[in-house]
Amino acid sequence: MQSRMPYNQYQLSEIVKSLQENHISPLKFTYFAGGASRFMAVNSHPKYGIPQIETRLLRNKIINVFQDMAKPSTLNVLDIGCGDGRKAKEVLSCLTQWSIVKYLPIDISAGMLTNAIRTVRGNDQLGSIEIQDIESDFEEIDEIKSNQIRKHKKYQNSLLLFLGNILGNVQSPEKVLNGVIKLMDPGDHMLVGIDLWNQDKIQEIRQQYEFREMFDLVFTTLEYLGAKQGDGEFDVLVDQDDHEVKIMFKFNRVWEYTLPFQIHYRTITAHFEKGDSVQLASSYRFSKRKLAEIMRNIHLPDSQTYEDDAGTFLLINFIK
Numbered sequence: 176m177q178s179r180m181p182y183n184q185y186q187l188s189e190i191v192k193s194l195q196e197n198h199i200s201p202l203k204f205t206y207f208a209g210g211a212s213r214f215m216a217v218n219s220h221p222k223y224g225i226p227q228i229e230t231r232l233l234r235n236k237i238i239n240v241f242q243d244m245a246k247p248s249t250l251n252v253l254d255i256g257c258g259d260g261r262k263a264k265e266v267l268s269c270l271t272q273w274s275i276v277k278y279l280p281i282d283i284s285a286g287m288l289t290n291a292i293r294t295v296r297g298n299d300q301l302g303s304i305e306i307q308d309i310e311s312d313f314e315e316i317d318e319i320k321s322n323q324i325r326k327h328k329k330y331q332n333s334l335l336l337f338l339g340n341i342l343g344n345v346q347s348p349e350k351v352l353n354g355v356i357k358l359m360d361p362g363d364h365m366l367v368g369i370d371l372w373n374q375d376k377i378q379e380i381r382q383q384y385e386f387r388e389m390f391d392l393v394f395t396t397l398e399y400l401g402a403k404q405g406d407g408e409f410d411v412l413v414d415q416d417d418h419e420v421k422i423m424f425k426f427n428r429v430w431e432y433t434l435p436f437q438i439h440y441r442t443i444t445a446h447f448e449k450g451d452s453v454q455l456a457s458s459y460r461f462s463k464r465k466l467a468e469i470m471r472n473i474h475l476p477d478s479q480t481y482e483d484d485a486g487t488f489l490l491i492n493f494i495k
């Protein structure tokens with residue numbers, strides 16, 4: 176992994192503050208620099224099967240969404256939290272058969288934007304598609320930011336993609352959705368992909384997160400701050416009450432020169448003694464009840480849902 180610190184001063188301050196106050200390493204900073212290639216390894220790992228399920232669902236249903244949009248001849252596709260662009264590639268290679276498309280990947284990580292562009296351009300059919308990448312934090316979309324982003328829309332109709340259960344990685348899904356909705360105009364559609372909670376599959380859920388490449392990915396931020404995986408051990412917890420999977424790292428090395436582990440940034444210090452744990456990732460899985468509650472709290476009344484046969488994943492087609 177590159178050793179140069181990928182975070183700016185605001186990001187560093189947010190990370191160290193979160194570690195100091197809550198012992199949480201904010202997941203959104205995981206995908207920077209070396210984390211971007213680590214994500215690619217996780218996304219195609221056989222143990223982490225969810226991306227394949229979502230991709231299949233997209234492949235089967237994208238045409239229905241396009242028909243609902245009345246098959247526009249030109250279209251912006253805004254890919255929010257684009258990741259490596261593999262899911263967008265599926266969507267784009269279908270839509271470009273009927274429409275002229277401008278692809279707008281939006282991500283907090285410059286490395287992810289580069290990967291998404293490479294993936295899309297690497298597809299024969301999409302080699303010359305128009306692309307505008309936007310480096311931005313989707314948790315911070317206010318009026319000003321939404322206007323800046325909307326300026327990059329070229330055509331009247333837009334399809335937004337918000338895939339990969341990103342909504343399960345944020346503290347307030349309603350707040351984030353209401354921010355992202357600001358990017359939509361009347362008639363626009365947004366596809367949101369979420370993982371569903373299944374009480375009978377706890378063991379399977381845990382196993383989806385218990386592999387080396389996943390641990391490497393979620394450790395990225397701590398590693399940039401100077402920690403080493405050898406300083407402790409990983410644990411995957413499935414909280415059955417909160418429907419949440421957490422990946423934890425417990426500092427347990429006794430070598431005097433590694434512990435306590437301290438991270439300083441300006442006046443902030445995060446301090447970890449032997450036995451202290453850091454939350455590296457948290458992924459919430461949605462129950463139908465929770466989903467209904469969220470739908471009531473956001474300003475998009477119309478939607479359709481598509482679910483896979485095993486009930487593990489849901490695609491929601493929101494219409495503004």
Ligand SMILES: C[S@@+](CC[C@H](N)C(=O)[O-])C[C@H]1O[C@@H](n2cnc3c(N)ncnc32)[C@H](O)[C@@H]1O
Pocket residue numbers: 202203206207226255256257258259260261262281282283284287311312313314337338339340341
């Ligand atoms: C779990 S990956 C999902 C990627 C892709 N949507 C998919 O389904 O494969 C999360 C992506 O969202 C980006 N991301 C996470 N938090 C973000 C934020 N607050 N603002 C912008 N991008 C963010 C990450 O950099 C990463 O590329």
